Amino acid sequence: MSDITAHMDKAIESLKHNFGKIRTGRANANILSDITVDYYGVATPITQVAAVKAPEAHMLVVEPWDKALVNAIVKAISASDLGITPSSDGMVIRLPFPAPTEERRRELVKECRELAEHAKVAIRNVRRDANNKLERDEELTEDDVRREQARVQKHTDTYVAMIDDLLKAKEAEVMEI
Incomplete structure (x- = not known):
């Protein structure tokens, strides 16, 4: 048994x-768990190279520990099938989650x-x-x-x-x- x-x-x-991983309109950090970014030649999940926070119900903030990764993370999120357009200010990446x-x-x-x-x-x-x-x-x-x-x-x-x-x-x- x-x-x-x-x-x-x-x-x-x-x-x-x-x-x-199913997107409900509410920000959930697990949605990024399968997206990988090239980190010094190794495909690494975003959650292992950045802090993912949900400051409000419809927004995720991704703050990479290595600021050189900001553009790579933006490209990886854009290329994924999440349907979310990331915005970056060079330091952090914001992911707005519109209600479905x-x-x-x-x-x-x-x-x-x-x-x-x-x-x-x-x-x-x-x-x-x-x-x-x-x-x-x-x-x-x-x-x-x-x-x-x-x-x-x-x-x-x-x-x-x-x-x-x-x-x-x-x-x-x-x-x-």
């Missing part, structure tokens, strides 16, 4: 990470539902693998196998409910104006 729990926890963590339109919010909700469904599929795959292991175990009787499969199913239902709760919370956040 601990192996099953570990795999299911990874699916939940992956879902949380993916939800963190109603249509865009509905698209984001669909994207959230797809991510949640992928997480559910991952959890179901863990359940399937666990059930297959139980069936192949020759030391267990048929009744023991059924009992353990029921425990695995109960565990799976718990994690699917967790995904549904995360999805509900993210949908509410996305649809909030």
Whole structure:
């Protein structure tokens, strides 16, 4: 069961990470976690070469520790698919987050539902693998196998409910104006 729990926890963590990258109109530093900048020949995430702050709900401020990186960071953010136009004063970079339109919010909700469904599929795959292991175990009787499969199913239902709760919370956040 601990192996099953570990795999299911990874699916939940992956879902949380993916939800963190979805732009909701509210400034969120996680949105920059996958954008890399060339730092002395090494592709480095922006969050490792600069301080990312959210001074207000609809603004992120990126303050590089090495001021020579300002232009490289602006180019990396512009080249990404965030849809945000950075502005720089040579010292810091400001990223304004406009509120998404109603249509865009509905698209984001669909994207959230797809991510949640992928997480559910991952959890179901863990359940399937666990059930297959139980069936192949020759030391267990048929009744023991059924009992353990029921425990695995109960565990799976718990994690699917967790995904549904995360999805509900993210949908509410996305649809909030």
